[in-house]
Amino acid sequence: MPESKKLIYLSDQDDRCREETAGLLAMQGYDVATFDSAEETLEKAAATPPSLFITSMGLGGKMDGLGFIRALKADERLKAIPIIFHTGARRVMHMPYVFAPDPVHFPVFAVIEKPVRPAYLYEVVEKALA
Numbered sequence: 622m623p624e625s626k627k628l629i630y631l632s633d634q635d636d637r638c639r640e641e642t643a644g645l646l647a648m649q650g651y652d653v654a655t656f657d658s659a660e661e662t663l664e665k666a667a668a669t670p671p672s673l674f675i676t677s678m679g680l681g682g683k684m685d686g687l688g689f690i691r692a693l694k695a696d697e698r699l700k701a702i703p704i705i706f707h708t709g710a711r712r713v714m715h716m717p718y719v720f721a722p723d724p725v726h727f728p729v730f731a732v733i734e735k736p737v738r739p740a741y742l743y744e745v746v747e748k749a750l751a
Contacts, residue, residue: 627651627652627671627672627673628669628671629651629654630653630654630655630662630666630675631643631646632659632661632674632680632689633655633675633707634658634677634681636657638735638736641737642707642742645739651746654671657680659684659686659692660682662674662676663689666693666699672702673750674702674704675707676706677708686708690728703730703750704730705732705745706727707732707733708734708735730748731748733745
């Protein structure tokens with residue numbers, strides 16, 4: 622359980638996944654705002670920056686998850702906020718490799734595979750917010 626309520630922005634075009642993940646985080650005491658597009662998330666973050674971003678590859682709008690991460694890292698006000706990449710691409714596309722954080726090429730705090738395991742989600746979010 623977080624010491625004080627932390628604001629998390631969760632972006633995913635998959636309604637079910639977005640709402641399930643938001644529900645899990647809310648049960649742990651986090652304040653979660655959900656979005657289906659990068660553009661909508663960036664607009665909200667410009668006015669009220671969160672403590673953490675969680676995004677997937679698939680987003681509504683013109684920008685995918687990778688473009689969204691690039692946009693966050695290019696914004697001086699938002700670039701220090703941790704990002705968790707939440708994806709099911711490896712499973713869906715039968716990829717033989719995993720996504721891994723890289724400070725230059727994939728600047729995210731962590732990668733969480735879908736379907737999410739609640740205990741692992743809580744652990745990674747807690748570490749990202751520490």
